[in-house]
Amino acid sequence: MALSLPIRFGLRSKLLLLSTFLFSIPWFGYQYVWEMEKYLRYGQEQTLVGTARALATTLHDRPNLFNSHASFLPSVEQGRDLYGYQLKNPIRLDGQYRDWPNFTSRGHEYGQDHLLYQQKTSPSGEALTMAFKTTLGKYDKYLYLFFNVTDDKVVYRDKNMINLNRNDHLELAFVDQAGKFSRYLVSNKKPGWLDTYRITDLDNNIPVVTPQIQGQWLTTDQGYNIELRVPLSMVGDKIAFAVHDVDKEQGKVTHTVGSADPRFAKTLGTVLVPSPEIERIVRSMRYTNSSIWVVDQHHRVLATAGDIRQAAGVWHKKSAGSEDTSWWRGLEQKWLIPLYYMVLTRPPSDFIDQLYDASNLTGKHIVGALKGAATSQWRLTQDQQAVILSAAYPIFINNQVQGAVIVEETTNGIRTLRNRALEKLFSSILAIMLLGAVAFFLFASRISSRIRTLRNQAEQAIDEHGRIKQALPPSNTNDEIGDLSRSFTTAVNRLSQYNHYLENMSSRLSHELRTPIAVVRTSLENLSMQTMPESASAYIDRAQSGITRLNLILTNMSEATRIEQMLHTTDKMDFDFIQVLKGCVQGYQQIYPNISFDFTVSESLKTVNFLGSPEHIAQLLDKVVANAVEFTQDNQVKLAISEEKSQLVLTISNNGELLPQQMQERLFDSMVSVRSSKRQEQPHLGLGLYIARLICEFHQGKISASNHHEPDGVTVTISLPLSTKG
Amino acid sequence: MSKRIAIVEDEAAIRENYADVLRTQGYQVQTYENRETATAAFNLRLPHLVILDIGLEQEYDGGFTLCQWLRTLSKTLPIIFLTARDNDFDTVSGLRMGADDYLTKDISLPHLSARIAALFRRQDALDQPTQQEHMLVSGPLSIDSQRMTIAWQQQTVDLTVTEFWMVFALAKHPGHVKNRQQLMQDSKIYVDDSTITSHIKRIRKKFMRIDSEFDCIETVYGMGYRWNEPQQTGKEQTGAEES
Numbered sequence: 001m002a003l004s005l006p007i008r009f010g011l012r013s014k015l016l017l018l019s020t021f022l023f024s025i026p027w028f029g030y031q032y033v034w035e036m037e038k039y040l041r042y043g044q045e046q047t048l049v050g051t052a053r054a055l056a057t058t059l060h061d062r063p064n065l066f067n068s069h070a071s072f073l074p075s076v077e078q079g080r081d082l083y084g085y086q087l088k089n090p091i092r093l094d095g096q097y098r099d100w101p102n103f104t105s106r107g108h109e110y111g112q113d114h115l116l117y118q119q120k121t122s123p124s125g126e127a128l129t130m131a132f133k134t135t136l137g138k139y140d141k142y143l144y145l146f147f148n149v150t151d152d153k154v155v156y157r158d159k160n161m162i163n164l165n166r167n168d169h170l171e172l173a174f175v176d177q178a179g180k181f182s183r184y185l186v187s188n189k190k191p192g193w194l195d196t197y198r199i200t201d202l203d204n205n206i207p208v209v210t211p212q213i214q215g216q217w218l219t220t221d222q223g224y225n226i227e228l229r230v231p232l233s234m235v236g237d238k239i240a241f242a243v244h245d246v247d248k249e250q251g252k253v254t255h256t257v258g259s260a261d262p263r264f265a266k267t268l269g270t271v272l273v274p275s276p277e278i279e280r281i282v283r284s285m286r287y288t289n290s291s292i293w294v295v296d297q298h299h300r301v302l303a304t305a306g307d308i309r310q311a312a313g314v315w316h317k318k319s320a321g322s323e324d325t326s327w328w329r330g331l332e333q334k335w336l337i338p339l340y341y342m343v344l345t346r347p348p349s350d351f352i353d354q355l356y357d358a359s360n361l362t363g364k365h366i367v368g369a370l371k372g373a374a375t376s377q378w379r380l381t382q383d384q385q386a387v388i389l390s391a392a393y394p395i396f397i398n399n400q401v402q403g404a405v406i407v408e409e410t411t412n413g414i415r416t417l418r419n420r421a422l423e424k425l426f427s428s429i430l431a432i433m434l435l436g437a438v439a440f441f442l443f444a445s446r447i448s449s450r451i452r453t454l455r456n457q458a459e460q461a462i463d464e465h466g467r468i469k470q471a472l473p474p475s476n477t478n479d480e481i482g483d484l485s486r487s488f489t490t491a492v493n494r495l496s497q498y499n500h501y502l503e504n505m506s507s508r509l510s511h512e513l514r515t516p517i518a519v520v521r522t523s524l525e526n527l528s529m530q531t532m533p534e535s536a537s538a539y540i541d542r543a544q545s546g547i548t549r550l551n552l553i554l555t556n557m558s559e560a561t562r563i564e565q566m567l568h569t570t571d572k573m574d575f576d577f578i579q580v581l582k583g584c585v586q587g588y589q590q591i592y593p594n595i596s597f598d599f600t601v602s603e604s605l606k607t608v609n610f611l612g613s614p615e616h617i618a619q620l621l622d623k624v625v626a627n628a629v630e631f632t633q634d635n636q637v638k639l640a641i642s643e644e645k646s647q648l649v650l651t652i653s654n655n656g657e658l659l660p661q662q663m664q665e666r667l668f669d670s671m672v673s674v675r676s677s678k679r680q681e682q683p684h685l686g687l688g689l690y691i692a693r694l695i696c697e698f699h700q701g702k703i704s705a706s707n708h709h710e711p712d713g714v715t716v717t718i719s720l721p722l723s724t725k726g
Numbered sequence: 727m728s729k730r731i732a733i734v735e736d737e738a739a740i741r742e743n744y745a746d747v748l749r750t751q752g753y754q755v756q757t758y759e760n761r762e763t764a765t766a767a768f769n770l771r772l773p774h775l776v777i778l779d780i781g782l783e784q785e786y787d788g789g790f791t792l793c794q795w796l797r798t799l800s801k802t803l804p805i806i807f808l809t810a811r812d813n814d815f816d817t818v819s820g821l822r823m824g825a826d827d828y829l830t831k832d833i834s835l836p837h838l839s840a841r842i843a844a845l846f847r848r849q850d851a852l853d854q855p856t857q858q859e860h861m862l863v864s865g866p867l868s869i870d871s872q873r874m875t876i877a878w879q880q881q882t883v884d885l886t887v888t889e890f891w892m893v894f895a896l897a898k899h900p901g902h903v904k905n906r907q908q909l910m911q912d913s914k915i916y917v918d919d920s921t922i923t924s925h926i927k928r929i930r931k932k933f934m935r936i937d938s939e940f941d942c943i944e945t946v947y948g949m950g951y952r953w954n955e956p957q958q959t960g961k962e963q964t965g966a967e968e969s
Contacts, residue, residue: 507813514810515737518831522743525835529750551832558812562920565814580947587948591905615923618947622919 011451015444022433029425037418044414045376045389048290052393052407053374055285055292059395059405065277079108080260080269082239083300087139095191095218095225097146100135107133107148110257116242117256128255129153130223130245136271142229143271145172145215147243151223155246157189164197164207166250168243170226172213173262175238181265182234184210186226188217194228238268272300279303289413293406294395297370299362308388308408332427340426344419347412348385365392369404372396387411450481454488461492468496506687507561510554517554521547560687560694563619567698570613577610577617577648578641584621585639588629595635602642610648610722612699620695621652623688624703624716628654631714648720655713659705667705668693696720729846730754732773734764734792735808736783740831744777744808747835748842761788765795772800775845778825780809780816790823797824802852804845808838814924821928827887829915837914844887848874862898865956867942869894881936888913889929896943896953905950926951 009017059065085106089099097103111131132149147170157167169187176182183200185207194215197207215228242258260269278294282305285292291308295301368375369392376391388410395403454475461472472492475485524547528540578601585599610617628637632654641650659667668689689703696703701720708715731753735741738759745755756773758764760783776796782788793805807820812830820828826845829838851873860872866879874890876883885893895912896904904912906922926943933940944952
């Protein structure tokens with residue numbers, strides 16, 4: 001019924017195989033945690049939208065927050081309407097843009113498109129040889145400006161020159177908070193600290209040195225850099241600047257490129273610097289662990305709070321876990337956590353997100369919010385390290401969308417939470433699986449060892465001849481294997497009883513038959529004493545010879561059982577094995593005068609001290625020799641004794657009929673005879689060799705018969721272990 | 727006055743056959759089929775010889791019980807066990823209980839009667855003075871064939887009739903090997919080889935109870951047994967050796 005596999009799977013390996021289903025538990029756990037994360041994300045999204053709405057609510061219908069800025073303009077023009085970045089670090093006025101964050105990407109290029117003036121005298125209209133890149137920033141109470149001017153020829157003011165505009169110079173124009181319009185010129189005689197002059201509203205039209213505007217002029221390979229700062233008090237929300245290019249010493253301005261015409265207040269562009277009022281409101285939200293942006297309708301940032309790198313959401317708990325130094329913690333940190341993070345990913349604390357240029361936030365959610373709908377979106381950071389959740393909520397002023405609140409968080413909090421959950425899950429699953437596997441293994445080992453014990457006991461209980469060697473001890477365990485063991489025990493016991501019955505058959509038979517035979521015999525004998533007619537005595541004689549034969553059979557039968565009984569009570573003694581053997585052979589020579597016995601003792605054996613029963617050894621030899629004599633055809637019986645591996649090996653061989661193949665094993669069993677029927681003048685029950693085997697086994701020896709060839713015959717080999725003291 | 731023999735045997739056919747034979751030989755025979763009737767009869771009057779079966783009707787060891795009881799009544803009453811049970815254990819038990827012989831039912835009637843006659847003869851001979859012509863003396867061994875007694879170093883060896891005949895057969899021709907067949911013939915029993923072996927063992931033990939250095943009965947392996955004259959050398963035995 002079982003499949004015959006080339007490899008044998010034991011019970012233990014099968015159970016182990018089944019126990020691998022334990023490994024599906026971590027998969028289910030993992031799926032569950034993923035599901036949980038999904039809901040957490042959904043919750044985070046709701047929270048985030050809520051935060052955005054809350055913040056937007058505080059900003060609704062407060063037009064004064066937006067008034068001073070260009071937020072109400074219907075449109076803003078890139079380059080003319082400027083945005084002052086909120087700088088996070090102080091700027092060193094050294095003419096280098098190293099300390100400006102992202103200057104190359106944030107700086108706005110001014111060139112042909114922003115040409116304000118071109119010298120008309122030039123017949124061909126000389127090509128523009130100057131361009132510049134500018135960025136604005138706000139730090140503390142100053143507005144910082146940086147100009148990176150590319151100019152093929154830098155012309156400085158002659159040191160004797162009074163005119164300020166006969167050289168390369170920068171013009172700035174502001175309308176301050178009070179609405180006062182001012183123009184300034186930066187016109188240097190040499191690279192270095194700026195020479196700044198105010199040129200509007202002057203009594204005598206003489207420019208006034210303006211030390212409030214400070215900065216550095218630096219000549220570069222391409223042209224020059226101007227880095228300067230203006231106190232915010234001098235700057236309102238209108239600004240313009242222009243760079244005038246002069247290509248000849250004391251020449252006229254050939255080109256002017258700028259953000260807007262700086263000459264009149266009304267032509268100035270706007271500048272937006274992040275609003276302190278809004279910032280104050282927003283900053284109150286910074287404890288929400290979110291990154292918050294407030295933008296106007298032109299996508300320009302009015303205020304920010306929080307850093308996206310720290311904005312891990314409300315789920316993020318800063319508890320690093322109590323610093324216990326238990327072995328478990330050590331084991332977890334040293335082995336388990338690294339193992340888990342081969343599968344898990346740790347949320348990055350340092351990722352790069354440069355999607356937003358503060359001057360112009362983009363994104364569907366912002367567009368959506370500025371159209372009046374609260375939206376949220378998920379996106380990856382640019383380096384694909386983190387997932388950012390953004391929620392945008394519109395700010396209404398007089399039912400008009402004037403801006404939007406954008407709240408951003410990373411999912412790091414959730415991921416940390418998820419990782420924490422997975423770590424715990426893995427740890428417990430690992431423990432469960434380990435315990436489970438060990439338990440399974442022990443269980444399987446126990447069962448298989450019990451079954452193996454049972455198998456060994458069953459194998460040992462019955463020998464190859466089907467005889468019961470020993471009783472099977474019943475198991476006390478109250479389970480199926482115990483039941484099996486007990487069934488085996490019962491079966492073996494019954495078999496043993498049956499065997500016992502069979503083994504005692506001959507003795508009981510002989511005992512039971514003896515009485516009726518005695519009846520017949522005594523009757524016959526009585527009869528023979530009577531005077532009988534002559535014809536009757538012949539019948540009496542025949543009857544008596546029949547009885548004699550029956551008696552012989554009974555005697556043979558009882559001999560076997562008597563031997564068994566006697567061997568139980570026989571004490572072993574030391575005797576000279578060779579001596580006994582020689583005596584026996586001499587005896588056989590007398591008993592069987594026409595058989596020649598050839599007895600060979602191997603040279604190493606002079607005397608052999610053997611522990612056993614010499615009478616029985618002689619009897620054993622009697623039986624085997626009688627057998628050999630009976631079957632010999634050339635009237636020769638060879639006996640040989642030698643010592644092999646501390647075993648006495650005695651062989652008795654005769655030439656004659658071969659043993660049938662299947663009889664070689666069974667020859668020494670009770671009541672087995674291979675005599676052909678014509679030899680049966682004498683009753684023979686096949687007990688002789690059985691007795692021989694009993695005696696052999698009493699001496700812990702073995703007896704076997706095998707055929708030999710050329711000439712054909714049978715060799716009986718008796719091997720007896722020599723006692724250690726021999 | 728003819729001898730009275732009691733047969734206690736539950737098998738009617740055998741009982742009557744034995745009784746018939748013995749009656750023809752001039753004995754008075756009473757038969758009993760179980761222990762109760764036998765006990766009742768023996769309480770009134772003891773016979774001169776008792777033949778007992780061991781298993782009596784329901785009693786598996788009824789014969790043994792009866793034998794023990796009889797021995798308490800008389801120390802000298804000849805008792806023969808005649809039974810189908812031939813194992814060593816029963817034989818030893820029977821002889822220990824004081825039976826004079828233990829025979830199996832294989833024995834032929836002439837042999838049985840010869841044994842009964844021998845027992846009576848021994849019984850009678852014990853009452854008469856020792857007659858020298860029946861004495862066989864060899865070294866420390868003296869055999870009285872009349873009384874069927876054997877003495878070793880002038881101490882009586884307590885042998886059964888069977889054992890006596892075996893020793894007698896061996897000692898009559900010292901140095902000659904008697905094989906088992908001959909021993910069986912001489913002792914008028916018919917048993918298998920191993921029974922002879924155990925008889926010889928018992929005889930040796932009985933001698934060794936008197937003389938722990940007794941080794942006159944030698945096993946000639948493959949042939950049989952031989953009576954060896956005790957060695958004259960070594961320490962002097964009693965003066966009986968020279969007599």
